[in-house]
Amino acid sequence: MNAFEYTRAATQQSAVAAIAKDNGAAFLAGGTNLVDLMKRGVTAPSRLIDINNLPLTAVEKTTTGIRIG
Amino acid sequence: MDDNYLDDLTEPTSNSRRSFLKQSSVLAAISLTPKTVIKAAQNGFDEKIADVFEKMPLSVKINGIAQQLSVEPRVTLLDLLREQLHLTGTKKGCDHGQCGACTVHVNGRRVNSCLTLAVTTEGKEVTTIEGLADGDKLHPMQEAFIEFDGFQCGYCTPGQIMSAVCCVREGHANTPDQVREFMSGNICRCGAYSNIVEAVMTAKNGGKI
Numbered sequence: 294m295n296a297f298e299y300t301r302a303a304t305q306q307s308a309v310a311a312i313a314k315d316n317g318a319a320f321l322a323g324g325t326n327l328v329d330l331m332k333r334g335v336t337a338p339s340r341l342i343d344i345n346n347l348p349l350t351a352v353e354k355t356t357t358g359i360r361i362g
Numbered sequence: 363m364d365d366n367y368l369d370d371l372t373e374p375t376s377n378s379r380r381s382f383l384k385q386s387s388v389l390a391a392i393s394l395t396p397k398t399v400i401k402a403a404q405n406g407f408d409e410k411i412a413d414v415f416e417k418m419p420l421s422v423k424i425n426g427i428a429q430q431l432s433v434e435p436r437v438t439l440l441d442l443l444r445e446q447l448h449l450t451g452t453k454k455g456c457d458h459g460q461c462g463a464c465t466v467h468v469n470g471r472r473v474n475s476c477l478t479l480a481v482t483t484e485g486k487e488v489t490t491i492e493g494l495a496d497g498d499k500l501h502p503m504q505e506a507f508i509e510f511d512g513f514q515c516g517y518c519t520p521g522q523i524m525s526a527v528c529c530v531r532e533g534h535a536n537t538p539d540q541v542r543e544f545m546s547g548n549i550c551r552c553g554a555y556s557n558i559v560e561a562v563m564t565a566k567n568g569g570k571i
Binding site: 294295296297298299301321323324325328329331332333341343345 | 416418434435436438457458459473474477478479481482484
């Protein structure tokens with residue numbers, strides 16, 4: 294796995310701002326896909342922005358579809 | 363069970379003189395090396411050279427004991443548990459999230475520790491198979507696995523038991539078919555599945571999980 298910078302996002306706004314200004318950054322949530330791909334060398338983000346502590350865990354049915362996060 | 367693991371949790375485990383010499387010789391080599399080579403080495407040599415690079419502080423509770431650790435961001439929870447803390451009950455089966463042998467609880471939810479970066483457990487509570495029993499008194503799920511012979515070689519078993527405890531607590535162990543579905547992430551090469559399902563159902567019906 295490549296070495297990367299690791300940061301924890303405190304707010305949704307700071308998470309979005311962080312990813313917007315860094316092309317090599319990726320969001321890290323559960324990691325079941327991303328960490329696996331990083332282990333196999335398929336993907337190698339230079340920065341991971343941990344969004345696990347953000348209140349984005351809802352899956353809601355709306356009138357027009359499903360809202361995730 | 364190895365009682366020494368409790369000592370390992372409070373003391374640094376590496377031979378400090380040996381690791382100091384290792385780190386100094388690597389640092390000396392790095393100071394004489396061009397920057398481009400360092401960059402290449404950083405990505406190629408993984409654990410060995412990575413040891414002298416950026417570590418982060420990590421504050422996590424493991425089996426009820428608060429730990430202040432220092433980890434590199436790419437260390438997985440599985441490797442932290444096994445290599446740094448010598449809690450080898452959790453097994454490395456595939457290291458890619460496919461077998462479930464590495465299942466532990468993070469804040470009460472079952473996760474594959476091989477795909478969990480240790481740094482994401484900051485401020486959380488981790489429970490491993492070593493943390494299930496109450497001293498010498500086995501957890502009801504452990505007792506059920508023994509009673510119903512829910513294992514052969516035993517390699518998948520810690521992961522099965524950790525997964526089973528959460529499966530019951532989630533309310534996903536109402537029928538054998540439901541157990542099979544919600545524990546499909548824990549595979550068993552020996553094929554002890556029928557006994558595992560029986561153990562889980564019995565433990566669930568015992569009401570003490």
